[in-house]
Amino acid sequence: MSQYRISVLLIAMTVLLSGCDKSAQDPNVMFSEKHKDPIAELAVTDKPDHSKLGYQQTFYVPIYSDIYSDSENQKVLLSATLSIRNTTLKNPLYINKIDYYNTNGDFVKSYIDSPIKLPPMATLNYIIEKEDDSGGSGANFIIDVEGVDDTVKPVIEAIMIGNFSNKGFAFSTEGTPVAP
Structure with missing residues (x-):
């Protein structure tokens, strides 16, 4: 040779x-700044003292892994970005759970094993790839957060993007507080 x-x-x-x-x-x-897993980067090394945390909330965030087009009922896969934003200038936000469920309400995956700490004014963005259709058209996240008091209220959104034929589209959903 x-x-x-x-x-x-x-x-x-x-x-x-x-x-x-x-x-x-x-x-x-x-796409992360340090080319490391953004969730792993925020892992808490010392557990938060829950007795000092006065705010706790569970959020439901709808995600669409796919939608159907008007043309021959074809399924169009979407990529999604889950965005969790700490809106306070001084206090961290603790995220205790990021669980993913499919259209049937079946548990698919947990994105964290232990709490993560989101610094003041920081944002955690997490991408669900277009090829990951495990959630289906009715996928959702359940996210548990904690903070020092009720001034630590996050903004939680999901942004989906996709394309069909020569058309591109994007839309967003908001996290809704629910009972745990």
Whole structure:
């Protein structure tokens, strides 16, 4: 085999094997400032003292993994961004749960294993890829948050984008407070 063919083969193998690292392909890692998982970056090293936290709320956030087009009832896959924003200038927001459910109400995935701490005025954005249709058209998140008092109220939204044929579209939903 010629030197040229061996070089091409080695380059091709390197490219293919480097594509096997899931974290390198994760858009949440690729698009973050530090190229690290944004949820892992916010992990709490010391557990919050719940007795000092006077605000606690559970939010329901609708997500659409797919919608149907008016043309032949085709399913159009969507990418979504979950956005959790701490609206206070001084106090952190603790996020205790980010759970994902599908259209049938079945639990799909938990995005955190332990509480995370969102600094004042910070935002956590998390991308659900277009190819992830595990949630279906009625997917949703249940998010539990805590703060020092009721001035620590987050803004929680989801933004979905997609395209069909030569048309692009985007829409958003808001988190709704619900009973835990």
